[in-house]
Amino acid sequence: MNHQASPPCVATPLRAVELPSRPLVIRKVLKFIKRHPQIVAGASILLVVALIAVFAPVLGTVDPRALSVTKRLRPPSAEFWFGTDALGRDLYSRVVYGARISVSVSISCAFLSCLGGTIVGMISASGRWADSAVMRVMDGFMSIPSMLLAIALMAATRGSIGTVIIAITVVEIPRVARVIRGVMLALREMPFVEAAIAAGSTTPKIIIRHLVPAVISPLTVQATYVASAAIIIEASLSFIGAGTPPTIPSWGNIMADGKALWQVKPQLVFIPAAFLGLTILGVNLLGDGLRDALDPRMAERS
């Protein structure tokens, strides 16, 4: 009965850092950086963005919505670090506050999609009949290009951050559900699950003790993919005027505001664009790194 040995071992490399004695910790950290440079780079970028989002009010910002007719389209200066936009709003404050939207949308979408996707995936894997019914519906959702499904969802609702999050979550759930279903179907055939059933374990117990741990690592990787897609979709929707309400400064909205004047004042578009691109890069680096660390079979291939 050594069935506990096989599934949870995939998550161990990440725990290696939490060790007490000091020089050893530093050595371990350095080793970790050397082994997983992508995770470290991605996580550092995201940490900075998250700190910017959390501490936005104390980072030398003014009210990002405050209009000033006399101070329109100022170039970057000591007073306005990134200059001002066509309505005299401080671009630096807007960009800093914009981080809040991207961070909160990506975290909420990643959490909700993983939750929903796991539930749908488990329902699908639980029985033959349920599987074909659920998967046909998921196929239907996945036959609609994700950006267009998000646009249709936004057109059918009133624009708010909540509806943006719901729209992205609906788009992403089928993708997560497919992965979870695949993992579940593969696990069902595993000897350790059979052994647990033979040993008289109850179904909920099998799910909690054996299946959930095995799902955690693919789910972590999926969460980063969802987070990256969520930031891109939110920004794109806002950019075309179908996302976050225009009064709220999000990076997509700031770029949409700067769209008309971008050839004269390129910084109105390129500063939020740089923040946006860098944040997505951070999420993708973290995701790729995690995939390589958690799924050695995939790491060999790519």
Add this chain to the structure above:
Amino acid sequence: MIYYMFRRILMLPPVMLIVAFIVFGLLYVTPGDPAAMIAGDQATPEEVERIRIAMGLDQPFYLRFGFWIWQLARGDLGTSIFANQPVAQMIGQRIGPTFSLLTLSLIISVAIAVPVGIVAAWRKGHAIDRIITALTVLAFSLPVFVVGYLLAFSFSTSLGWLPAQGYVPLSEGFGPYISHLILPSVTLGVSYAAVLARTTRASMLDVLTQDYVRTAIAKGAGPRVILYKHALRNACVPIVTVVSIGIATLMGGSVITESVFSIPGIGRLTLDAILHRDYPVIQGVVLLFSASYVAINLITDLAYTVVDPRIRY
């Protein structure tokens, strides 16, 4: 084989019916009165009533859905609430630029990404592989409109090589047509090409470790023969899959690309529809793209049997 094709084609109507149901149902799962929502905040009660009747919202859901499907089957996508024009006709007038954009983008992406992926796999671990891998991660991280502004700023505003605004139909000459399309097509294809290059690299690496490749090296075959004759042909099924699945990204991205480069295509139609909350137009656009996407994937699946004779269903 014939049986498989028959079964795949038979599965098409149910999938499209589910897609239609989703697109149609979206408007009704959201809280509130769809007619009032479409009419907007400043609408008079009469206007709301007019939209309610125009969309058939005074009838029960199953009747409306049945009627709508019946109309769709006859090629009628409904009537725009704002322009009061058949949706099919509106899409027909704007499909040209979007189709050109998607096609050119697909061609450019495949032509660049596949060779780049092959080179990266062949030179695995070398500087060139690292550079390509880093570039693909970066390209994958930039939203379409960010790439659009970067390219427009570099090649149009700064260098003045290519126009960055508008669209010229093919009937007015190939030169202006293609020069207006290059920047938008490259913009649209960047993240698609990145995914494609990564898939090509991964799939080639998979094949290059196979025994028959080692045998080919051992018997003294040159790199060109090994790469193209032994490896690429065996690696191409996953590549073709990603080419076809990724078209969804291109379709979604075309709406945004058209907005950046002011191209009067389906994307512009969609943006106007969003602005006026013209839901029938959005339904029509989403259905059209989804149907094309499903059809492309079906054709790809059937094409596998040609590309890879080992696949027998």
